[in-house]
Amino acid sequence: MRVGVPKEIKDHEDRVGLVPSSVRELVAHGHQVVVETRAGQGIGMDDAAYTAAGAMIADTADEIFASADMIVKVKEPQAGERKKLRDGQILFTYLHLAPDPDQSRDLMASGATCIAYETVTSPTGALPLLAPMSEVAGRMAPQVGAHALENAGGGMGVLLGGVPGVLPAEVVILGGGVAGTNAAQVALGLGADVTVVDRSLDVLRRLVATFGARVKTAHSNADTIGQLVTRADLVISTVLIPGAAAPKLVTREHVAAMKTGSVLVDVAIDQGGAAETSKATTHSDPTYVVDGVVHYCVANMPGGVARTSTFALNNATLPFTLALADKGWRKALQDDPHLANGLNVHGGRITYRAVAEALGFDYLETAKALAA
Incomplete structure (x- = not known):
């Protein structure tokens, strides 16, 4: 799988979806990783650190969104980024859709499969990525x-x-x-x-x-x-x-x-x-x-301490990122019901009940999305 990491564009957001050590793990699993130039600058990781870990460097976010099978981010995609998502692409990031109908509509229109960090669960019912x-x-x-x-x-x-x-x-x-x-x-x-x-x-x-x-x-x-x-x-x-x-x-x-x-x-x-x-x-x-x-x-309070936050986040997200890349989103979610709880948007529908209820949108059960 080709995994893309764009530079975050939200105000003073210097976190990054993958650190070089996470890139190295994905490459070791046989995947390609493309990182936008200077994406890690805010945490003290330059392009050379990503190249040494096996990543390719892209000059623009457009290249990332156009070529990647899965986009790994930190914050919810901004309006301009949402226009670049495409049908069948995987988006793995924080979304926080319940108070954001505009983002929800854009993600549904994109056709992308959107998995939210904040609703992935653990066997104890905790929220390990949040x-x-x-x-x-x-x-x-x-x-x-x-x-x-x-x-x-x-x-x-x-x-x-x-x-x-x-x-x-x-x-x-x-x-x-x-x-x-x-x-x-x-x-x-x-x-x-x-x-x-x-x-x-x-x-x-x-x-x-x-x-x-x-x-x-x-x-x-x-x-x-x-x-x-x-x-x-x-x-x-x-x-x-x-x-x-x-x-x-x-x-x-x-x-x-x-x-x-x-x-x-x-x-x-x-x-x-x-x-x-x-x-x-x-x-x-x-x-x-x-x-x-x-x-x-x-x-985005944690963005104020981007280095600490990025490494803490990668420690939690990497196993799930590897599962999605290794198996594809459908098999990964079928194999792990806790990761499946992260599915918020698929096939133009909201697949997380609390989001659908908050926004008054139609709800598609995750099980039906996985079986489709």
Whole structure:
């Protein structure tokens, strides 16, 4: 199979679909890999490193999309890239389709078979290809929140960990999954007063077992969220429903009642955000203010630490990339029901139920797509 790796074009997105070591594995399996020139520049990997691993270098993305059987990316294809996809081509990347009807329509029109990292599962029901980026985004969230709380960041001028004689910032984390746990770890390490809210008592017990009395926990319901959010200095939302739009847990009324100069970091923005006032931003222009509250809603947060993120992502995706290249998409998905859960678009139809329901599109069962 011919595997293509275009350079990412989303704002300040320096991650890359394959690192040279992953290229070497694919070549060892008998596949061709074509990488767009300077695709790895943002992680310190030049064209020579890819050539040494056995890749061919293409001058333009057009060459990649025109010749590759499978496209391996990081972020969802942008509008111009979607026009280059073709019938029968495999696209393997993050998609986050539920809040993005335009992308969904374009992918359906392309005829490509689109497999989303974020809905591939593990035997335990976890999301192994989302987890590495959730770890990164979770650890970044207190950092960016701390900066936004500074006067220069537009915030109220509060130091996250406080100092002797001055109380630390109150940090409320919505969701105690992978991103929430990592956010709690960093926020606690910085000395903040941290409360994690989740609807699962098992998750809350795990957090207490992990962090002890340093972390406060609260069971999630509308009243509790309203009380905690409105008194917090920093709110970090990490809630996730696999493949579906994020639930709107923070209302406009909550935001209006928050402290002037407080901060909301919406890690869930890839899936539409968990606050009614959230809208996607970029690393170039990461924040905006609503009712005096600084919102940080960068849709590709891990792209800000591209080298760490790329290697972490490749560690998780490579086995699946090899399976798709070795077997072809249909056999690979038939052999692995967890990889099959990643199928989001095929034959001009949406093949992931939560996406179809979120967008009101017709749904084609994965089993029928594989049997067609």
